Amino acid sequence: MKRKINITVTALFLALIFGFGTAFWIVPDLTFSPEENRSLQTFPDLTAENWLDGKISAQLIDYYSDQFPLRHMWVGLHAVGELGALRGECNGVLVGKNGQLAVRRFDAYLSRFERLENTDYYSPAHVEKGLNALIALDETLSAQRIPLCVLLAPRTIDVTIGDFAYPSDISDGLDETIRTTLSGAHVNSVELLSTFRELHQAGEYVYYRTDHHWTTQGAYTAYTAVMESWGMQDQILPAEAFAVKQIPAFYGTTHARAGLAFIPPDTLEIWEAADDSRYTVLERKGDELRAVIESGFISEKYLTEKDKYSAFLDGTHDLLFILDKEAAAQGESRPRLLLAKDSFANSMVPFLARHFDILMVNLTGNTDYTHLSALCEEYACGRVLVVCNRENLITSDCLTRLH
């Protein structure tokens, strides 16, 4: 009996290491991982120089890791192990009721050269700096008689906190700081945390379960709140004015980070109106304007890919114009809005564009578009809207540089 057991143990082990060791060389290499949204290491160049400086060993280690057979099955098994050990999260992503996921840990910004990595906490000094920059911007724009509206979108963890055993004190503390600081300085700040929490608890689909963004319904809620803050409530388009097109099987960024296999996917909604084809999305590259989307707001190619949220306004662009081309053709002048934003605003634009021609600058892009008062002058914008997720407030300096 003992001998049989020993033979079985030996055979099992050898089968595993030789089986996967052989499969590794037989299975064709992949160059890209859609789940991780990154290029994979391919077989390195075997040169003496690369070997002596240690490059080959590092690349071979990455090559083995990246091209390992059934990699996603192993990642899924790891997730099962983590949840089986009652850890309630995987890779810093909380797993809550109804398959709700939320990133819990971030790399908090301390200075240009220093971050507090993988933490729930944020630097109060850095947050204060960001809020003070918004207050200073408000004062500058007021002098130019340009109204500013600030919308610091809550993170998924802030909104869906009730789905987890995780304490809410950090979310609540951050919200309290934002509210008291901005309202104390009389900045027109749209505060949506309690609204979103109530809607989410009531079962409304305002934030994705597997992505870090708000849903289109959430974006619509934000749009109505912004319009109300400007006193334009009578112009708000009712939700019934849109036909909802549903794009199933959407797995977002949070799902990718968690590496969980068994979470049901989200549905991405596109709210379409009959006159969407009036609008166009243009990108400025140097002195030239190029149509990123000829008609409407949606880049259809992304709807069949993993990164479906990028369908809104074709994903990341540093500077875009969203215009009513028919109005422009007729020489009709529309009010202009400068929208300084991160990706949360992309799904809001299809609503705002009904009221404004929009100059949209990306606060987290490669080009520095933080001098908003100058942009307002250059493009004759009558309003400024800053839309930024609280994650960017605590993990980057995109707001502290605004002026």
Next chain:
Amino acid sequence: MVFSSTIFLFGFLPLSLLIYYVMPLKGRNLVLFLLSMAFYGFGEPTYILVMLFSITVAYLTGFPIGKYRESNPKRAKAWLILSVCLNLGMLLFFKYTNFFIENLALIPPLAEVLQPMEGLTLPIGISFYTFQILSYSIDLYRGSTDTQRSYISFGAYVALFPQLIAGPIVRYRDVDDQLITRRHSVDKFSSGVSRFTVGFAKKILLGDSLAAVYAYLGTVYTVEPTTLTAWLMVLCYTLHIYFDFSGYSDMAIGLGRMIGFEFLENFNYPYLASSITDFWRRWHVSLSSWFREYVYIPLGGNRKGLPRQFFNMGVVWLLTGFWHGASWNFVLWGVFYFIILALEKVFLLKWFDKNTATRTLGHIWALLLVGMGWMIFDHTTLSEAFSVIGGLFGIGTAGFASATVGYELLRALPLLAVSVIAATPFPAKLLAGLETSRPRWTVLRPVLIGFALLLSVAYMVSGTFSPFLYFIF
């Protein structure tokens, strides 16, 4: 290359086993020597020369040491001193040069003259293989072993890949006969697989998971230092370092068995220690034994009166601390243990042995001090170490606990519970008991090994899963 990597487990290991077992018995030491060189050269190509130099020095000096040890001990001693100086010199040069330069440069007149040597990095495993090489030269001089005439066999002993980079420190005389003949069998191979899997699971499932919790708590402590965070940090690191290091030793012992070697044990449930003296008989046994045999006893051990014994202990613990790293925290860590061991020697050991209550106090004393010691060990900045140690007693903290750390404790509780149990002999005894009393239950062994292996591979592969979330724009 570390054992807990896909390239080792599914690349280097199957290839090595295949070549090793295809090769006739006579050529296996050559295979081991070449494979070990490839293993070492994979990450440290230029430092192969450093290791070959050390091997060659000890190999060549071995001949005159062996020849003259009886007929002309003085001459043999001179050759021994040459071997020790050259080998220790390599260790001192690579490991400690910049440490000495940086500290001497603190003296104003020397600050401009002394500059740290750029590009001087520590060859992996040099602390381990240097001690192995020294054990050969010294034992040969003492007559405890014979001259190794085969360069290949001696090279295979020094560079043997299972224990090359993290020990255990195998004394030459413990494996000299195995270098000539060793038994290979399915039973031994299977026992090696079991031991390797246990080590692999200890390292990956427990050690690495505890390290992640510890790293997180370390960040938390810089923002919101609480007493609970300090205690959790100490607990997590204490368990992490045990599973990480003993797991690696288990893997080394297991791999050794797969190729016919038997290495001595390196750990014996150290956290069951009844005192610090007992702890050091159970923790990294191969290092403690090495220092006892090659430093403490030659200095006179406890045979020359108490003051001299304390001096000898002081030397050993200063060296032990310094061996772990070229940094003041390791020196302090060594001194910390010297003071405690001296106190135990003077009166505490006798007191601990009085009755059950004092024996229990001895356990608590050992665990508490070992935990605090690990904080000194882990923090190269001493103020950070003392901040955590002070935090254990509420000094400098912002309260007892925060909601977030309370949550983290609940989340880590199952991991901590399993780790605490796994740090005792209970699981091994339970399995052994079952296999003895109910032989049928032996079928559980391959199931458990298969499960542990698959789950550990999953955790290992998942560690390299790194989503690039550029689209969080």
